[in-house]
Amino acid sequence: MKVITTHNNPDFDGFACCVGMKKLHPDFEIIISGVPMQNLKEYLRLYEDVFPYLTSEEIAKVEEGIEELIIVDTPGLERIGDEIKRKLKPDAKITIVDHHPDIRNDEHSEISVGNTTYSFTKIIRQTGAAASIVTKMMKELGIKPNKMEATLLGIGIYEDTGNLLFSSTTLDDIDAIRYLFEHGLEVEIVAEYVKFDLTIDQKLLLQNLLQNTHTHIIDNHVITIAYAETEKFIGGLSAVVAKYWYAQEPETLIVVVRMGKKVFIVGRTKSPDVDIRGLVSEFGGGGHRQAASATLSMVAVEEVIHKVLSLLPKYISSGLKAKDIMSSPVRTALAFETIEQVNKIMEVTGHNGIPIVEGDRLVGIVTKKTIEKAINHGLGKRPVKSVMTSKLITAKTDTPVSTLKKLMIEHDVGRIPILDENNILVGIVTRSDIIRASQKQLVQMSQEQEPSFNFKNITEIIYERLDRRIINLLRLIGVYGNEMKMPVYVVGGFVRDLLLNIPNYDIDIVVEGNGIEFAKYAAKQLNAIVVPYEKFYTATLVFKDGFKIDVATARTEYYEKPGDLPQVDVSTIKKDLYRRDFTINAMAIKLNPNEFGVLYDFFNCQKDLEEGIIRILHNLSFIEDPTRMIRAVRFETRYNFKIEEHTLEILKRNLEANYLERVSGARIRQEIEKILEEKQPLVAVRRLAELGILKHIFPKTYYTPTMDEKLERIFRFLPLIKQRYQNISDFYAISTVLLEFYDKETLEFMRNRYGYPKKFIESLKFTENMMLPLKSMVESKLAFSDIYKVLGKGNPYIFIHLSAYLDDDGQQYLIRYIDAILSTKLEKVTGKYVMEKFNLKSGPLINEILEKLYAMKLDNPSLDEVSTVEKIFEETQNKIKQAEVSENTNR
Incomplete structure (x- = not known):
């Protein structure tokens, strides 16, 4: 590899130098490391196709080493990416181009990295910006930059020299700017990306403008008018307007400011259809078509604004239309073609997006990024229709370019299909078409660009x-x-x-x-x-x-x-x-x-x-993480929102493809547990059942009205049981009903998948088998001692399961039973007491006596334990004797 790079987290100067050096060395690749500075990041969102580069993460996957390296805007290897250092061959040829004075020494030097010593060739000049050095090299070699390259280099120079005001600025910087102007440097774009600070007075003026801003729609164009008034003169109004322009990004901005007895008008626009110079000429001003100003005396601000609004329609033209810039005919793919086939079409044509048609009807659009993700997930054989975006943003052939810009920004799309009067697809407009059409009025509209509003x-x-x-x-x-x-x-x-x-x-x-x-x-x-x-x-x-x-x-x-x-x-x-x-x-x-x-x-x-809409961010969202299907329901029911139609369609499609089954049981259980923590868990469970999600979690569960009634009773009972037992799992609680009547083999599968304890499954089967007699005993309000003979002390999940079959009255009686077994204790009679009192050895008889005594105390908390245990023992002995007599008689 032959590589050009700059310091980590590059700024405009570093990246512009990389582009300039690639102009000089076309066989080199630009590689950047780290996260670019914020304004460069914003610039690259629009121009990354114009100035392609690789990241250090991407070259990590390349096996070749680096044999030649050009480093710009940094004096050595210290600040470049680690991956680039690792890829350097021991005999790599390294050239440094920089403007920092601390490294201006010998033309050649050496530096050691690990066990390897590298030799450098240095090109060092004392200038305000490294881009000025690269521009001078281009000039000396007769290499002419195009408009975009000249503008990028200009941004780097203006930013690093503080608009040529820093003390580090040299004649070389000024000469470089002049050379770039000769080759099309667009100063309006420079102003969009070069940041600067305002004075306190200027900041106050900006604040007033922001507070006094009104928007008007004139001939489908958004016109922003801001005004302010101050009794003193504040210099640098153009800087204040530039700051407003950069921060708010209006399409067309008219600023009217009164300072003392003078009123200043400053206008800017991104639209090729609005003639700002013509507008301000009505006030005796001048400038460029996209940026102009005028100064008036002894007039009211309101009067100026009124006149601006009345004159604007005169200076707004229809401009270019979609039919003037669209690509036609359009390369399309058929809805039933496979994802792999569409990927091949994209590779051959170089298209990053392709409309999808079914019959003669446009039904969707798919991007290269979505296609690549789908293939990575092993979906190449599926029809492209399954991953396309069906929510289409389209336009007609006579739609103005300015409107197309707005559509791209507002809907975050990089291409718009164009339809004729019969709604037949006749062309497509991409962001590249918009850039070419707009020339100097570039707006940020790539897929990676945020809508400024x-x-x-x-x-x-x-x-x-x-x-x-x-x-x-x-x-x-x-x-x-x-x-x-x-x-x-x-x-x-x-x-x-x-x-x-x-x-x-x-x-x-x-x-x-x-x-x-x-x-x-x-x-x-x-x-x-x-x-x-x-x-x-x-x-x-x-x-x-x-x-x-x-x-x-x-x-x-x-x-x-x-x-x-x-x-x-x-x-x-x-x-x-x-x-x-x-x-x-x-x-x-x-x-x-x-x-x-x-x-x-x-x-x-x-x-x-x-x-109130739940919407996924891309079509493969539920494939990448199928638990999002459950999460969508959680948010929908928590906020009383609705899952958006396209999102719901994709959810159902991926659910039917069994993607939820590919997720570990622990992750699914975690999502269900979160749903059960919500204020209305039953509403969410019902929605899971309605969408079919519950069936994919509990495969042999059929959500019927009867089951819904059981769950409703459980959710009424849970607060009562939680007051009496700690660490109750809502997931186990609802599982007592959801897992009812499962066969042994499926229950074992569910136990392993969702981590149910073995004892929970055993108690589930016990309650399931004894449910009818238990229900009857509780509803008949039999004595606690009779219920105890069947149910014993039970456990909370047996009680929860039983509560699903009980009405409110039955649940209250069950709670009284639970309170009785939790509060009842044998205080005077113990196993040791029984053995010593009746001269018995340890064995089942001891436990039988204690259980009878405990059951009787459940019915009568004030029971005399000592006298009662004697009666129980006497009755037990009589039964034993009767049994012995009966046995002897039978013999």
Whole structure:
């Protein structure tokens, strides 16, 4: 291999240098290690197809070693990925390109890694950005970057030089920017990704703008108008507008600000259909079509906004339509074709998504990622229809490109089928088509991109609904994240219940970085104990009062085969959330101080939460973890939600394919036990039966109205029995009915699968055989002594089983019996007393006498034990004598 790399967790400068060096060395591969910086991560979500790269995890699977290595934006091997170091051949040729002054020494040097010494060739220049060095090399060799390459290199330079304002900026940096401008550098895109800080006055102005924001729909375009007023002049309005633009990502933004007697208008747009320059020219201003400004004197802000709204329709054009940019004809696959066949089509055509048709009707779409997952799970022979997405987002041939952009963002799709007036498939638009059509007005819309409207700050909700201690703890965790240079989030059920205003102190923290190292650092600061779990990259913080917090590394889980426990890879917060069970559990709140309280919602989770919908995140979710079928019912009944139609369809399909049977009994039992802890467990059990899930857990159980009545009685009885016995298992309790009348062989299978104790199965069969006489005795309210002769002291699960056959009156009498056997004790008469009193040897007779005495005391708690035991002994002796006489007579 020949490799170009940069430091771990690369920024724009490092990654841009990699792209520039690949332009110089086309036969090299770019490899990055760790998690890219946040703004680079966002950039790559859109452009990873334009600037392909490999990760260190991917090259770990490659057998070849690295024979040539180019390292950029770092002075040596210390900060590059460990996998790259491991792959280096002993005679590898290494070149370093960097701008840091601490390594500007000899042209050649050596460094030892382990037992190997490597020789370096260094290209070191003192510039503000390493990208400036690479740009100069390209210029000297006559290598011309295209627009996207020039813009990427420009972002790297602007970011590392603080927009050319840092003291480290040199003429080489300025010359590089000029060269990149000559080759198409798009400064609007640079402004989207280069972050900067505002002054206090600018921050206050930004806050006012955010508070005074209104949205208008004009000719199907979303126009955002923000305004503010201040009596003093605040410089850098363009910087404030850029910050608003970057944070809120509106389609079209018009800012109107009065400072003293002057009113400033600043406009920006991502839409090729909106002419901002034309609009502000009406106010005597100028600029570019997508960004322009104007200054007015002695006018009211309201008057300016009114005029802007009235003029805007004049400067909005219809623009490009779907028919102008779509690919046609469309390569499709038939619904009955196998997953393997569709995979071959994708490999031949290079398509990452293919529409699925049945007859002449479009019925779904499938992505390369889904196909590969299905094949990994051994589903290659199944029809592609079984894994396709049938919830289609389509458009007509005359749909504007701007509308297609919105559809892609709002529905998180990377391709949209185009239909004609007869609803016949005539084309398809991909994100690449949108990029080419939009040119300078690029929007982030890849499958890995979050819809910006789903990101909002919920600090107010946090302060309203959480205890002060929890808020302070979350803020401290965010501070520690900054100190460790790691993005930190609280995720999952805690976020879900916070939005639902339900108390939940089960806190799960996810870190984009090393979760275990973060946990150790936080534990030290918080005086807590840390318990690490190296295999899963997780740890638990345990406080002195017993309070716990779980900390995890942002990770991707994959399954070797359906039903297995997941394998784990380090990942990003987006992918970490994507691995979760349902959308309502796939949200995160950022805790780092600069973004504290920002809700991260990549999959329209808030919408599902508001509408009460349980939805899986991808079509293979139930195959990867079939216990999610049970979990879906738990959440559905807990919140009174509904399983979404497409999710329900997939659940039933995978249930019929017996995926639940592939899961260990321990995991299924664990999920059922969680359901039984809910407030309405019987409602959930009924739903499990309705969906057929219960039949796959208890294969010889038939859920009839009679069984439902039995379970209803058990759930009424359980609180009473739990007051009298400890550690009652609800799972065992309902199993007394669900396992009724099973044959011996199946019962043994169930015992092994779900871990029932042997004694439980024995008591189950006893009660089953004696149920009718026991039921009759309790309902007839026979004396406790008579019931005791049949039932004895029993055990709680015998009583629970019996309660399933009793009405309320019968259950109350059974409880009185249970109270009697729990409270009744022989206080004066013992086995030793009987032996000494009546000169008897140890044997069955002693136990028989004591049992009769105990049974009589059940009926009469004030019984005189001494006198009664004498009568029992006398009666016993008379019976023995009568038996002997009878035996002699028979002889």
